[in-house]
Amino acid sequence: MCCAASVAKLAKTLLVAGSLFVGGMSANAAGTFIPGPPAAGQIVELEGNVAYDGTANVDWANFTSGTGYYQSTLIRDNDAMDTGVPGTRYDANIWDQGSKDTQQISEWKWKNPNNHKATDKVDIVNATAAIFNKDGDMIIYLQADRYANDGDAYLGAWLFRNKITPIESGPDKGKFDGVHADGDLLMLANFTNGGDYFEVLLYQWKNGALDENPITGYGFAIANNGDTPALSPYDNYVAKTSNKVGDGVYPDLSFFEGGVNLSKFYADIGMDMPCFTTIMIESRNSSSIDAALEDFVIDNDFNTCDYSIAKECVHSELNAAGDGVNYDYDITVTNEGFGTMHLSLTDNAGTPNDPSDDYTWNDVEVVDKTVLPYQILNAPLNLTNKVTAQGAEGKSATEFCTAVVDTNVTVTKKCKTTLEGVGDYTVVRVDFNGTVCNSGNAKVNNIYLTDTTEGETGYRVDLNQTYILPGECATYTGMYYPKEPVYPCAKDNTQHDAIYATYDVNITGATETTLPAVAADCDLCDNGCVNP
Numbered sequence: 001m002c003c004a005a006s007v008a009k010l011a012k013t014l015l016v017a018g019s020l021f022v023g024g025m026s027a028n029a030a031g032t033f034i035p036g037p038p039a040a041g042q043i044v045e046l047e048g049n050v051a052y053d054g055t056a057n058v059d060w061a062n063f064t065s066g067t068g069y070y071q072s073t074l075i076r077d078n079d080a081m082d083t084g085v086p087g088t089r090y091d092a093n094i095w096d097q098g099s100k101d102t103q104q105i106s107e108w109k110w111k112n113p114n115n116h117k118a119t120d121k122v123d124i125v126n127a128t129a130a131i132f133n134k135d136g137d138m139i140i141y142l143q144a145d146r147y148a149n150d151g152d153a154y155l156g157a158w159l160f161r162n163k164i165t166p167i168e169s170g171p172d173k174g175k176f177d178g179v180h181a182d183g184d185l186l187m188l189a190n191f192t193n194g195g196d197y198f199e200v201l202l203y204q205w206k207n208g209a210l211d212e213n214p215i216t217g218y219g220f221a222i223a224n225n226g227d228t229p230a231l232s233p234y235d236n237y238v239a240k241t242s243n244k245v246g247d248g249v250y251p252d253l254s255f256f257e258g259g260v261n262l263s264k265f266y267a268d269i270g271m272d273m274p275c276f277t278t279i280m281i282e283s284r285n286s287s288s289i290d291a292a293l294e295d296f297v298i299d300n301d302f303n304t305c306d307y308s309i310a311k312e313c314v315h316s317e318l319n320a321a322g323d324g325v326n327y328d329y330d331i332t333v334t335n336e337g338f339g340t341m342h343l344s345l346t347d348n349a350g351t352p353n354d355p356s357d358d359y360t361w362n363d364v365e366v367v368d369k370t371v372l373p374y375q376i377l378n379a380p381l382n383l384t385n386k387v388t389a390q391g392a393e394g395k396s397a398t399e400f401c402t403a404v405v406d407t408n409v410t411v412t413k414k415c416k417t418t419l420e421g422v423g424d425y426t427v428v429r430v431d432f433n434g435t436v437c438n439s440g441n442a443k444v445n446n447i448y449l450t451d452t453t454e455g456e457t458g459y460r461v462d463l464n465q466t467y468i469l470p471g472e473c474a475t476y477t478g479m480y481y482p483k484e485p486v487y488p489c490a491k492d493n494t495q496h497d498a499i500y501a502t503y504d505v506n507i508t509g510a511t512e513t514t515l516p517a518v519a520a521d522c523d524l525c526d527n528g529c530v531n532p
Contacts, residue, residue: 033134035141035259036220043068043132044141046257048224049250050231060128060143060257061231070138070337071304072130074233077123077297093166094118095282095293096174101156101186101203102210102290105176110166110296118295120148122155122283126234127297129279131304131338137263138273138304138338144281145230148240149253153191154287159262160184160278163300178300182206183274187260188214189221190287191253198223200258202265203289212289215269219260223253230255263338272367273339275305305337307366309345309389313401314373322443322470323506324378325403331372331387333364341366343389349376350385380508381405405505408440409468411449413499428482436463436501437473444468444503449476452498461499467506 038047042056044063052059058067065072094117096109117123127144146153158164164178184205191198198221201214228250230237235248243251266273278300284291315328335341343366347359359374376383381402388396413434420429432451438444445467451459465474476499 032261032264033137033139034217034219034261034264035139037222043134043139044130044257044259046141046220046222046259048222048255048257049228050143050234050255051229060234063128063130069130069132071302072128073299073302074126074128075297075299076126076236077295093297094295097292099293100290101158101188101282101284101293102212105164105179108176109174110176111174118283119285120240121146121150122153122285122294123147124155124281124283124295124297125237127281129302133338134261137261139259139261139263141257141259143255143257145234145237145250145255146283148243149251150240150243152193153253153256154188154284154291155191155256156186156188156282156284158184158186158278158280158282159276159304160280160300161274161276162278164278164280164298165300166298178278180205180208181274182208183266183271185262185265186210188284188287188289189256189258191223191256192287198256198258200260202260204269210289214289215265218262218265219258221256221258224250224255226252228255275303275337275339275341277301277303303337305335305339305341307336307341307343307389307395308334309387309395309397310334311387311397311399313399316401316403318403318405318441318470318507319378320470322438322441325381325383325507327376327379327383327401327403329374329376329399329401331374331397332369333366333372333389334369335366345372345387345389347374347376347387348385350379350383352386405442405507406440407442407444407503407505408438409444409501409503410437410439411435411499411501412437429479430482431477431479433475433477434499435473435475436468438468438470441470443470443506445506446504447474448502450500450502451478451480452500 033041035042035046038045038055043058045053045056045059047055050060052062063072093110093112096111099108123146125145125147128142130141132139132141144155160178161181161183162178164176167173167175167177182205186203186205187200188203189198189200200219200221201216202218203214204211227245230248230250237250238244238247239251239254243254245251263273278298279302280296280298282296283294285294310332312330312332313327314330316325318324319326331345333343343364345361345364349357349359351357359376361372364370364372376385382400383402384398384400386396386398388394411434413432415430415432418429418431419426436447436449447463447466447468449461449463451461461476461478463474463476468474
């Protein structure tokens with residue numbers, strides 16, 4: 001799985017898992033990276049503070065857009081908007097009475113904290129989430145702090161595959177828009193009885209309900225032990241007055257951080273790594289799986305998956321009838337994030353205002369890179385069409401394609417002269433016939449034949465059909481009496497001696513008119529005739 005550096009917006013989260021510790025680095029399988037205590041190979045220092053001390057790549061105090069994360073966000077709760085790094089957003093919502101993790105999302109309720117207040121000990125002030133690529137695995141690191149350390153803390157985090165949005169107006173205000181999907185993940189961290197390390201329980205949403213059997217062993221969580229400086233960008237932190245030990249200082253057990261290897265977890269349960277679109281962080285009033293929920297913050301723009309889409313015109317040629325173009329395309333979708341993506345795609349076939357001819361693909365699975373070959377038949381000559389993909393976010397690719405039109409039309413003419421008695425006179429009569437052949441690749445129509453005359457405007461000769469397909473011919477016939485021949489038997493007394501043809505190409509986007517070369521002379525006499 002590949003990963004690209006891109007920054008999403010906000011999420012506020014505390015998300016960790018328990019683990020087995022081996023030689024200073026946590027692991028639950030030989031050679032598998034699991035976030036653990038400070039040790040070689042860690043990405044973010046997990047030692048219970050925000051200060052960088054050089055034991056890993058980065059810590060929260062020096063965490064910037066240049067530290068190699070795939071996606072990251074900082075959010076402040078119950079505080080004015082501030083310019084943190086890599087991004088901040090003010091958000092403050094709390095649960096309404098009766099909401100539980102075991103319920104369907106349609107049963108959840110929330111309220112505005114302007115008129116209500118979360119319990120001090122589970123009121124989160126700052127939180128940060130960052131996703132890193134570690135040897136192809138999706139590793140998520142998280143940080144959170146709380147307003148008061150008056151007692152045990154019970155924190156949870158949801159990772160949702162679907163977008164989940166609090167409804168802020170209308171008759172459903174105070175509810176949520178969105179539904180669970182199998183693969184959603186709930187993580188519960190219960191910070192009880194002091195201590196540095198904490199157990200985190202992972203719960204799956206599957207078969208339409210929460211599986212209440214917890215799984216552990218995929219991460220690590222730690223809290224601060226003793227008073228700890230809250231360095232920038234967390235120096236806005238101020239503890240509850242009764243706990244306060246100074247501005248910008250975390251009292252004991254007020255700062256939490258951790259990490260989890262989500263790729264490893266999903267691989268072990270036999271499920272493709274999902275794409276997540278929403279993170280919700282919550283506080284709870286007990287360690288029970290059906291505890292009442294208290295505070296929460298949600299971000300439905302924290303996408304763990306990203307992709308690119310490209311479109312190539314592989315081949316184009318006129319169809320057999322020569323009245324349209326067949327185009328062959330390749331659409332390439334590349335997974336640039338974590339998790340198996342499922343996309344829907346639509347190509348407008350060059351007619352964005354007419355969905356009836358759209359080319360669609362539903363539920364396209366993209367693990368690494370997927371190529372979708374397809375063909376558009378009988379289209380205009382110069383086709384510009386756009387394919388649109390809907391996944392974690394909508395993306396599109398546009399391609400211009402054309403084909404070569406060969407308008408090669410030939411005309412032949414044969415003549416025969418005879419003498420004909422007309423009243424008391426013997427006159428010359430000329431009968432002629434010929435073909436118009438289409439040796440090009442485009443259908444031609446509106447064919448107009450003109451027979452030339454000496455010193456006069458040519459006159460029309462009717463063809464026996466109005467169009468000619470590629471590789472086919474049409475015939476014509478006609479006759480005339482030469483006008484006032486100078487000599488009764490003269491080779492140059494032709495008068496009507498050549499046929500010209502004009503025509504249109506019957507393809508949308510290509511209208512060409514051409515004049516082929518003179519087809520043939522039409523002599524009054526045979527080759528035995530001589531000029532006097």
